Amino acid sequence: xxxxxxxxxxxxxxxxxxxAFVTTRAGGVSVGEHASMNLGMSxxxxxxRVARNRAIVRGAxxxxxxxxxxxxxxxxxxxxxAPAGSERPRADAAATSTPGRVAVVLTADCxxxxxxxxxxxxxxxxxxxxRGMAAGVIENTVAAIGAEPASVCAWMGPAIGPDxxxxxxxxxxxxxxxxxxxxRAFVPGKxxxxxxxxxxxxxxxxxxxxxxxxxxxxxxxxxEPERFFSYRRVQKSGRMGAFIWRQ
Numbered sequence: 001x002x003x004x005x006x007x008x009x010x011x012x013x014x015x016x017x018x019x020a021f022v023t024t025r026a027g028g029v030s031v032g033e034h035a036s037m038n039l040g041m042s043x044x045x046x047x048x049r050v051a052r053n054r055a056i057v058r059g060a061x062x063x064x065x066x067x068x069x070x071x072x073x074x075x076x077x078x079x080x081x082a083p084a085g086s087e088r089p090r091a092d093a094a095a096t097s098t099p100g101r102v103a104v105v106l107t108a109d110c111x112x113x114x115x116x117x118x119x120x121x122x123x124x125x126x127x128x129x130x131r132g133m134a135a136g137v138i139e140n141t142v143a144a145i146g147a148e149p150a151s152v153c154a155w156m157g158p159a160i161g162p163d164x165x166x167x168x169x170x171x172x173x174x175x176x177x178x179x180x181x182x183x184r185a186f187v188p189g190k191x192x193x194x195x196x197x198x199x200x201x202x203x204x205x206x207x208x209x210x211x212x213x214x215x216x217x218x219x220x221x222x223x224e225p226e227r228f229f230s231y232r233r234v235q236k237s238g239r240m241g242a243f244i245w246r247q
Contacts, residue, residue: 006024007021020114023057063100095145097121116246157216203217
């Protein structure tokens with residue numbers, strides 16, 4: 001079970017039993033704007049191509065992943081309490097302690113965030129766009145690990161970068177209501193707009209939840225079109241998958 005060489009394997013200090021990767025556009029069979037490793041069924045791609053792409057990824061993981069019905073919310077699915085193959089949980093994060101149980105989220109500008117406890121006994125992944133992040137999906141996912149937050153390790157995957165993520169004042173206000181210091185993650189852009197730094201916001205939320213080991217970041221899905229899908233760049237773009245499990 002070896003990921004495609006272009007896929008992203010986190011460089012983070014977790015036990016070897018923790019395995020994770022994020023797909024890129026490479027390694028699949030889709031064409032056009034969905035080329036080539038599109039894993040999203042709702043972005044206008046041919047369903048049979050998406051199914052073939054998912055089958056390719058299945059060869060790099062130990063079991064069928066627990067696909068979610070993502071809604072930009074804060075719910076965390078406990079995969080240990082849901083039978084494999086059951087109906088997709090309506091959630092934007094998932095956690096598991098079961099060896100070989102694969103958690104996954106799909107993204108195309110929102111941040112995929114991996115978490116693991118210090119012993120690698122429990123792992124999680126969150127779909128952290130601005131709505132979910134402002135509402136508390138990161139804090140909920142840290143809590144779902146069930147360990148002392150200071151022992152939790154986080155890795156931030158490819159998301160839209162601070163030079164491309166233009167938002168309105170309501171986004172800035174949503175974060176400032178939680179922590180006025182969040183204002184530092186926004187800089188003025190066009191009149192009435194701000195440029196938001198999702199990575200800085202995630203670090204603030206993780207730190208506020210007690211997580212100290214925070215790794216990753218520095219990507220930009222919008223400005224790296226050859227490697228990443230981006231909803232802001234092309235609304236009918238494909239989706240990347242962030243997969244994590246423990247052995």
